[in-house]
Amino acid sequence: MSLFIRLRAPARLVALGWLVGCGTPVAPEPRLLWLSPASGEASAPLHVTITGEGLRPSVWTDFSHDGRDTVDTTFQARLGQEALDAVQLTGPDQLEALIPAGLASGLYDLTVVDPSGREATLARAFEVLATVGERTRSLASFRFEAVSAQHACEPFTVTVLAVDGQGQRLSGFNGSAKLTDDSGTAVPSVLGPFRDGAWSGQLEVRRTMTANTLRLDDDAGHTGTSAPFEVTAREAVALRFVTPARSVTAGECTAVLTLARVDDQGDRVASRDALDIALEEDLPRTRTVYGDEGCTTPLARLSMDAGADSVNFYLRIGRAGGASLTARTGTLRAAMQSLKVVPAAPARLAFASVPEVLVAGACSGPVALEVRDAFDNPTLAPGPTQVDLAAEPTPEYTFNGDSACASPIAGLALAPASRVALFYVRGMNAGPVTLRASAPGLDSARATTSVRAPLRPSASGSTRDLDDRGQR
Numbered sequence: 001m002s003l004f005i006r007l008r009a010p011a012r013l014v015a016l017g018w019l020v021g022c023g024t025p026v027a028p029e030p031r032l033l034w035l036s037p038a039s040g041e042a043s044a045p046l047h048v049t050i051t052g053e054g055l056r057p058s059v060w061t062d063f064s065h066d067g068r069d070t071v072d073t074t075f076q077a078r079l080g081q082e083a084l085d086a087v088q089l090t091g092p093d094q095l096e097a098l099i100p101a102g103l104a105s106g107l108y109d110l111t112v113v114d115p116s117g118r119e120a121t122l123a124r125a126f127e128v129l130a131t132v133g134e135r136t137r138s139l140a141s142f143r144f145e146a147v148s149a150q151h152a153c154e155p156f157t158v159t160v161l162a163v164d165g166q167g168q169r170l171s172g173f174n175g176s177a178k179l180t181d182d183s184g185t186a187v188p189s190v191l192g193p194f195r196d197g198a199w200s201g202q203l204e205v206r207r208t209m210t211a212n213t214l215r216l217d218d219d220a221g222h223t224g225t226s227a228p229f230e231v232t233a234r235e236a237v238a239l240r241f242v243t244p245a246r247s248v249t250a251g252e253c254t255a256v257l258t259l260a261r262v263d264d265q266g267d268r269v270a271s272r273d274a275l276d277i278a279l280e281e282d283l284p285r286t287r288t289v290y291g292d293e294g295c296t297t298p299l300a301r302l303s304m305d306a307g308a309d310s311v312n313f314y315l316r317i318g319r320a321g322g323a324s325l326t327a328r329t330g331t332l333r334a335a336m337q338s339l340k341v342v343p344a345a346p347a348r349l350a351f352a353s354v355p356e357v358l359v360a361g362a363c364s365g366p367v368a369l370e371v372r373d374a375f376d377n378p379t380l381a382p383g384p385t386q387v388d389l390a391a392e393p394t395p396e397y398t399f400n401g402d403s404a405c406a407s408p409i410a411g412l413a414l415a416p417a418s419r420v421a422l423f424y425v426r427g428m429n430a431g432p433v434t435l436r437a438s439a440p441g442l443d444s445a446r447a448t449t450s451v452r453a454p455l456r457p458s459a460s461g462s463t464r465d466l467d468d469r470g471q472r
Contacts, residue, residue, distance in 0.1 A: 030054040030114050032122035039127040042103040045085070048126070050077060050095040050112060057089060058115035072115040079108035079126055105130040105171035106196045130171040130196065139173055140165040142216040142224025149230040153267045155202040160216060160224065162197045170197045177218040183207040183231065186214060205231045208270075233270060234263035238333035239277070241325075242310065245338035250320050250375045252344075253295035259327050259335060260310040268309035275304040275329045277311070281339070283323035290314040304329075317341045318375035343379035346371045348443030349387065352378075352420060354435065358451040363405035364425040369412065369437050369445065371419065378419055382441070385414040389423065390436045396428035414439075427451040 032052040040046045058072040077084040077097050084097040095112065110125035145159040162173035176192025185206035191199050205212060211228035240262045248254045259277065260268045279289065279302060289299045295316045304311040315325075322340040352368035369387065373379045388411045391397035401407040405426040412421045427433055430453045438444040 028054040030056075030112060030118055030120040032110060032112060032120045032125070035110050035122065035125045038125065039129055040099070041131050042099070042101055042105070042128045043131050044101050046099040046101075048084075048097055048099055049090075050097060050110070052093050052095075052112070052120060054120075055089065055093045055095060055112070055114065074115050076113040078111050079103065079128075082108075099126070103128045104169065106198070137164045137168075137170055137172065139163075139170055139218075139220075139222050140167075141222055142177060142218075143167070144214060144216075144224060144226035147214065147226050147229045149232065150205060151234045152208050152231050153204060153206050153263075153265055154234065155204050157200065158203050158214070158226075159198065159200040160191060160194075162194055173197045175218060177216045177222070179203070180215045180217070181205060182212045183209050191216060206267075207231065208233050234265065234267065236261045236269040236271070236332060237264050238262055239327050239329060239335035240266070241327070241335050241337040243337070245340070247340040247342065248315075248317070250318050250341050250344045250373060250377055251316065253290065253293070254315045254317075254339075256293065256312050256314060257325075257337065258310055258312050259304070261304065261332065270307055270309045271304055272306060274306045277302045277304060278328045280326040280328070281323045282326075283319075283321050285317060285319035285321070285323075287315050287317045290316065315339070318377075320373075320375075320377035320379075343377040344373035344375060346379050346382045346442060347374040348372055349437045349439060349445035350376070351435065351437070351445050351447035354447045354449050355425075356449060358425060358427050358433070358449060360428055360430050360451050360453050362426065362454070363400065363403060366403070366422045367425060367435070369421045369423070371414065371442070380417045380419055381414040383416045385439050385442070387412040387414060387421070387437050387439045390438075391425070391427070392434045392436070393429075393431075397433060398426050400424040400426065412437075 030052060031054055032050065034051050036049045036051070037046075055075070060070055060072075073089045075087045075089060075095055077087045077095065079099065082100065082103055085100055086096070086098040088096050090096050105128045107124045108126045108128065110122045112120050139162055141163055143161045143163050145161070147156070147158060150156045162170045164170050174193050174195060176190055176194070179186055179189055179191050183205055187204050187206070191201070203214070209231040212231050213228050214226040216224045240260050241257065242260045243256060243258045246254050246257065261271050261275070263269050279287075281287070288295075289302050291297050291299050291313060293314065295314050299313065302311065302313055320341045320343045322338065325337045325339045326334050328334045350370050350372045352370045354367050355365045358364050370378050371381045371385075389399045389409070391399075398405065398408045399410070401409045401423060403424055405424050409423065412423060414421055425435065430451050432448060432450045435447045435449065436444060
């Protein structure tokens with residue numbers, strides 16, 4: 001049987017040996033390498049050469065017509081959305097085409113479609129240069145493309161065109177211009193350089209606005225303004241203390257504590273509704289919340305007003321110590337802040353430890369005497385402090401400086417900045433006893449204990465108390 005080949009290709013392709021039999025493997029996927037030339041003006045049609053890989057004709061056999069083979073060399077090409085003319089396969093992996101006149105200046109992607117419908121694209125393959133006429137036209141203003149509603153502090157894309165007096169894009173403009181907006185927070189402050197009369201990039205507005213407009217101005221007085229667009233807040237995700245860790249003296253009013261409602265970027269977000277806020281501490285103690293700087297107006301509850309993004313408050317705490325203050329509301333992440341309360345000025349003496357029972361004639365365990373502030377917090381002695389000790393009833397009670405009760409003392413000398421002093425007591429008579437400690441400028445301390453007779457073994461082997469004369 002003779003083989004008949006129907007060709008839709010120049011005869012020179014046959015000579016290149018591209019017409020093959022049924023056993024030909026599938027051609028590789030097409031890939032574009034370059035376009036030559038890669039730039040030019042669009043004032044007249046321009047011939048270009050496309051070089052790639054896998055740019056092959058399609059060969060197929062039609063068994064419904066005596067097995068005739070067909071070679072299809074129909075390629076299509078376009079720059080952006082603009083189709084190229086006279087696209088021809090001129091050699092292995094090479095096409096020729098004609099770019100039509102009149103394309104707007106700028107960069108274009110090249111796309112080629114082979115006879116099998118497979119596409120290959122080369123990004124930014126060709127640049128249409130501004131014509132002499134475009135380069136000599138004068139800039140009249142800037143024109144913003146439409147801007148939709150945006151979130152504060154969230155980047156969004158904006159495109160601006162430099163246009164002439166007829167509102168046509170001025171492809172020859174490659175300058176820059178200053179950006180401002182109604183909120184005064186738009187960044188960056190300069191847009192540019194423009195490329196072929198256009199600038200496209202990301203901006204950010206950092207304040208909410210019901211109707212915000214962008215404005216562009218260059219040094220020559222050319223200007224342009226966008227249509228108004230809304231800038232809304234992002235959703236809040238957490239509470240946050242925006243004031244630093246606080247330290248305060250017991251009983252005094254803290255510096256202001258500011259609690260804010262923030263989004264995932266840490267920016268404040270106003271609350272649509274009032275929020276009740278619960279305060280907690282990991283150190284149990286009584287605290288009072290106030291709404292004013294002098295701590296004169298206590299608050300029944302702490303709340304953030306509707307429309308506000310933060311709340312200020314003050315605390316007064318009597319118990320000294322360091323703790324973490326936690327603020328909670330609803331589903332927002334809780335906020336934590338360090339809060340340290342230091343003791344106030346020395347105000348009184350206090351017995352920190354006193355043995356519950358003394359044995360007559362025996363030396364007691366240690367008795368601890370502290371200096372405390374008005375809120376019962378242990379604090380430091382203000383300076384050299386002489387403490388007088390006394391017992392009631394007074395007969396046969398001695399105060400001692402050692403655990404053997406061998407060094408009687410009439411009082412204690414508190415060294416400057418000391419917190420506690422120890423002494424020991426010996427009582428000879430059974431019965432209740434009141435210990436007293438006093439010092440100039442400090443309230444006195446008072447503690448009660450009891451003295452019992454020592455235990456003596458009886459004839460039967462049991463023990464009995466002796467009376468205060470040592471008799472049964």
